[in-house]
């Protein structure tokens with residue numbers, strides 16, 4: 001089982017970035033948490049601040065069993081990322097650390113959600129674990 005965990009812009013700064021909103025754990029803490037929890041899964045972890053590079057990572061995941069994707073701010077703007085998810089035919093779960101629906105109105109809309117298997121928002125890093133669980137054991 002092969003899963004890509006992909007994080008978008010500014011998430012490289014997790015740990016110090018707006019800790020009241022995003023917590024104090026870093027992206028490498030997330031990777032350790034995930035790898036420790038799911039020892040039998042072959043994970044690829046990637047982060048990019050660049051839309052085109054995120055598209056390349058999505059294309060590279062063709063044939064994988066799933067993608068957990070926090071597209072960060074691109075969630076709310078990117079037709080190109082949405083088209084990439086639609087193009088690759090890999091179950092993709094959109095994840096957000098914060099509850100985007102409890103925040104500014106411009107965060108309430110996701111360009112990606114309609115082409116994703118599901119969306120998890122507001123559960124911090126636990127959201128990534130739940131998304132992986134759902135990819136491993138899809139509901140019927």
Ligand code: DQA
Pocket residue numbers: 009010011070071072073074075095096097098099100107
């Ligand atoms: C985020 C929410 C987005 O609105 C924001 O732009 C981010 C992070 C989250 O994980 O809560 O950068 O995706």
